[in-house]
Every structure is written in structure tokens, then in C-alpha cells.
Amino acid sequence: MQQYQIEISNRFAALQNLSDSKDINRAWENIEEKSKNSAKESLGLHELKQHKPWFDEECLGFLDQRNQYKMQWVQDASQSSVDNLNNVRHAASRHFRNKKKAYLKAKIEGLETNSKMKNITDLYRDIRRVTSLELI
16 A cells, blocks of 8 residues: 555656646546556556356447447437437346346256256255355
8 A cells, every 4th residue: 555655646746747738637637547557556456256147248238238328318318319228228138137047047957967967066066156146
């Protein structure tokens, strides 16, 4: 933590040399960039865990499309943008639901296979994994 504070103070010392005629937005971008870089170098990146193993690139595409239509609705709250947003939301939800259902079906088939082959250790391990996924 002290290393982070030292790096921040060193980087902001360079910002004090800026002339007053520079754009305030550019100065803010410099501050933001330098603080992010300092944090990344001294603290490292935090990798997020994937909580939904069924969530893939196709789901990400639906999510991006939904966010795009949502921004369009925020900018223009006409009835057509509301209808478009609702249609995309329903399609995305349907897709997510089907992906999760297919993933869980495959997991359950694996459980059935372990049960038939009397592989009890793997059976109970997979049961714990599937039941913990349903809580997420």
C-alpha cells in the first residue's frame, strides 16, 4: 500500500508542472490514467471469477445488444425505442434461460452417468457443484 502511495505522489508531481492554459478535461484524463496505471503496477489486476459457466460469447453479444438498445431508449424515449428494448430484453432473457437449461441438463446427464457407473465420489462432487450454481 505504501508503494502505491509513493507511486501516486511521484506521478502527480509531474502533473503539477502543467500550465494553466491546458484543458481541464485533458488534465483530468491524465490524473485518471496515472492513478489507474499506478494501481495496476503496484497492486496488480484483480481477475473476476466466472460465476456462470454457461455464459459464453453469444450471451455477451445479447448483453451488448440489450445495453445498446437501452442507451438508445435513454436518449430517445419514444414508443418504438421502448418496443425495441422490450423485444431485445425478452430475446436476451430467453437465450440466457435456454443456455442455463442446456448447461444444467448436460450436468444432470453427467450425474446420471456417474450414478449408473457407481462412481460415488464424482457423483457427490458434481452434485455439490450443480447445487451451488443454482444459488448464483
